[in-house]
Structures are given as structure tokens and as C-alpha cells.
Amino acid sequence: MKKATTIEQVREAIGKAREKLRQASQQGGSNLIGFVPTMGALHAGHFSLIDTARRECGFVVVSIFVNPTQFGPNEDYERYPRPLEQDLAGCESHGVDLVFVPTVEQMYPAGFSTTVRVSGVTEMMEGQFRPGHFDGVCTVVAKLFSIVGADVAYFGAKDYQQAVVIKRMVADLNLPIRIVVCPTIREKDGLAISSRNTYLDKHERAQAASLYGSLQLAEELIHNGQRNAKEIIRAVRRHLAEHAPLGKIDYVAVVDPESLQPIDEIKDDVVIALAVRFPSARLIDNIRVDVKS
């Protein structure tokens, strides 16, 4: 496994990889470069993305960069976990070919002044509670895509809105990369695995499982015939109020899976997404419900 800290090192390694892949593909191997952008603090969710990339691609790149521009002024940029040695060991053991660990100065040198902004699908849910967040995400992802020049990028479904926003950006800017969204990985009690779970104290952690519990309740209601989104939102909120009293709900939303527009009467697949703010960590989760099943 190679480790690159500068853009030039990445480009050189990718150039060499392309040459090797061209030769390998003549023997039937994959000539795809797969990319998993991360903020580090790698967990089973990230490793499932990496493993998928490893299966599908001839060369796998992981970036580890805690991107300051996607954090709000009162968010957790400073205390976000950065266990770099452990992350590198994890990448190595999952067969990553190249890890890119840039500095903030490498990504945002003096004079930096460009923003990639997606409107529409960024306005609700996370966009409403984290203003500027998706500008930061889109800009850094556009940069990383350009630097790595991969063919496929892997994102987790836990950050559902992020995946929709990235797909929108890729389509709109005609970026030559395919976006693959992989299923959310959960703890045994259903809590979606997240780097921020480590912030939780034991009381919060116990209650955090009810985020997924409330989404399962919503799914059950829909499968039992409930089609009124307001009723579902009410039931989810009630469930959270009862089982996660330490948490403050930012939103519970029933939305169209593509447009993210709120749905009133459920007729087709929906995504139910929520954010809960515990004293130690803000958590998000979502579930996609197939109405026809």
C-alpha cells in the first residue's frame, strides 16, 4: 500500500496504476480505479465500501481528510477523531492500493476561492440544519474526484442525502465517474455505525438504538397500510420521545428518494430520514421503504 500526502504523489501513483491496469485488463482483470473518500476514523461502514471497491476494481484508493469546510462553526471539526495509524493499518489489511492523506493547506492553499454548489436537494433535512455543509462536501468531493481520476466512487447509504447530492453534482457537471451507494452497516442493536458514535456516553448510546427502532416502526406502519406521512412522522417522533429522551429531534422526514421532496400521501418508495441531537453527538439515520413489498 502506498501513502500519498500531496496531489502530485497521487497523480504519479494513479498514472502508474493506469498503465498496469491497461496491461492487466488484457488478461481479463478489471481496469477500473475505485475510490472511497473518507474523513478517517474508519469503521465497519467504511470497510464495507472498501471491500466492495476491492471486489469491483483493479486499483483501490482511499482518501482520509477531515474537511474543515463541511463543518459549521459550532460543530465538531476540532474534536473529530483522527486515529491515523489505526486507519492506515485498516486500509492495508483491506487491500487498499493507495491512501491519500492531504493536509488542509494542500487542499485549500492561500487564495482558494471556488465553491461547487448544488441547489434543490441540498435545501431540506441536513441542508436545513447544517447550512453550508453540502457546499463544503461538494467542493471537496469535486476536488478529490479530479485529483484521483477514479472510475467509480463508493458512498454509504447512511448519509443518504449526501449520496443524492453527490449524484446530482456528478450528473450536472458530467464528471466521468460512477457513484455506487452501499448499504448502511449497523451495530447489533441497529444503531447505524458512525465515527461520531464514539462521542456518546453510555446513556446516550443505549438510547441511540431507538433511531433505527423508530425507522423500523415507520416501515412496519407503511407495510401495514399506513399511507399518511404525517401519521408516520408523528409515530416516529413519539417513539423517539419515549426511547431517546436525551435526544432533541432536528427533523423526521418522509421524502421522495430522488428529489428529497416531502411526501404527503405515500404511493411509491419513500425514504424516511431523521436527525437527533444528543448532548454529545448529533446522529442521522434513514431507511428506504418499498411500498409494494
Next chain:
Amino acid sequence: MKKATTIEQVREAIGKAREKLRQASQQGGSNLIGFVPTMGALHAGHFSLIDTARRECGFVVVSIFVNPTQFGPNEDYERYPRPLEQDLAGCESHGVDLVFVPTVEQMYPAGFSTTVRVSGVTEMMEGQFRPGHFDGVCTVVAKLFSIVGADVAYFGAKDYQQAVVIKRMVADLNLPIRIVVCPTIREKDGLAISSRNTYLDKHERAQAASLYGSLQLAEELIHNGQRNAKEIIRAVRRHLAEHAPLGKIDYVAVVDPESLQPIDEIKDDVVIALAVRFPSARLIDNIRVDVKS
């Protein structure tokens, strides 16, 4: 010469070109793809860009697209000249390999919602008088760069601020393309060649030469020792008032060539840029003055 109207056709043609260039470069030919993005109505300025690309690259792509998003609501989008057959013949005769002529729907399909915005260098001069213009330019250029995947792109120095903005975007987003800025091509009387010159009536056309005349005056003043930008701006404005009375001055600016920040006391190279609004057409021009020569 091939003509592509869809993004898929461009990608296919570029894929084939890359293969051919790879082989050609083994015999010492250039393996570079050069790109000249235009709005059509091609003139000697465009052809000088194309000829430069032709000399430097193994494969030359020209796009012709009157981009609606870079025109303001009261600007000339509708009446902008679109002599497509003539443009195609010009490309052919200048040795262009591929012309991309997309429709508006191809570039901005339903649901399009991404903007690439450069701040800072977009705020003054054209940015001040054409709000939103550079958002439109950056977004379409980012798209075209992604679609074509060229190694080098050629822009004219007549649109000086545009070239600075594009270079900023390319640096900030780490786009894998080199930007080459080619000298302004002028009519015999000094008027910078522009597609919009055709709008001018004969009185306006006669006066329009004084834009460059006023820039030459500024250069002369600097070479004669004038270092006070206010004095230079005053002289340029006086010259324009006298020689182009049909025109209304949008701005005359003495700026740093990279940051485009206004200069008070001239110590190093400066760019003097101006925009004049005639009844039939708004014209821009600029000159770079080397203080040391």
C-alpha cells in the same frame, strides 16, 4: 472533421482519439488533446486559438455553445449571432478534429441544479456589471472540461478577467487541464475582434477603435513615468469621452494581473481593463503594461 451533438458522441470520439494519440506518441507525435471552447460566431481571434491548439496538440476539439446561463436577463442571448454552417467550415479549414455543438437541453437537462462559483476575482469589473455572468461561465466551462477531458484549453486575452477566473477555478478544483491564454487579435484600427462588433452601426464602429486608443494612451503614460493609477484612469476616461461619445463607460480599472485588485500606485506590471456600452453593443478590452520595459 467530426461533429458531435451529444456528450456520448464526444466521449466516444475522445476515447478513440486517445487510443490513436497513444500510438502516434510512440512515433514522437503529440499525445495532447487541445480544446477551444467558444460561443461560435468564430472570428480571427478564435482561429488564432485554434491554430495554436493545432500546432501544440495531436487532436483539437472546438465547442460551439451559446451558453444561456452566462447572459443576464437584459443581455443579448437571443440575438447573439449563430452562423453555424460558416463556423463549421471555419473549423474544418483550420484543421479541427472534433466540433461539439450541444443543445441547451443536452447541457442543462431538467433538474440541473449545480453551480461552480469563484469568488474574489469575479467581484470587480465584469463581475460588477454582469452579476451571475462568471457563475455561468465557470459552470459551463467545468462541464465542458469534464466532457472533453482535454489536456490543454485555449482562451483569449481579450476576456482577461475570464481567463483569470478560469485559471482560479482550474487550480482550486485541481482540474487536470492546462490553461493557455493567447494574445488579443485586433482589427487594423486596433479594435479587439469580437463577435459583438457586428452589432455596431458605422458611427459606433468608428468610435470603437478609441477603446484600444485609450489603452495605448495609458501605456504611454506609464512608460513616460506616470505611476498614479487615478491619473491614468482619468486620462483614459477623458480620451473615451472625447473619441467615443456614443459610448457609456461601465468601468476603467488599473488592476493587479493576478488578483485583479485595484492598484493605486503602479510599481509592477498592471492590467488596464475597460468596458464601454455603446447603444448597440457592450465592448470590453484590456492591455497588460510592463512597468520595467
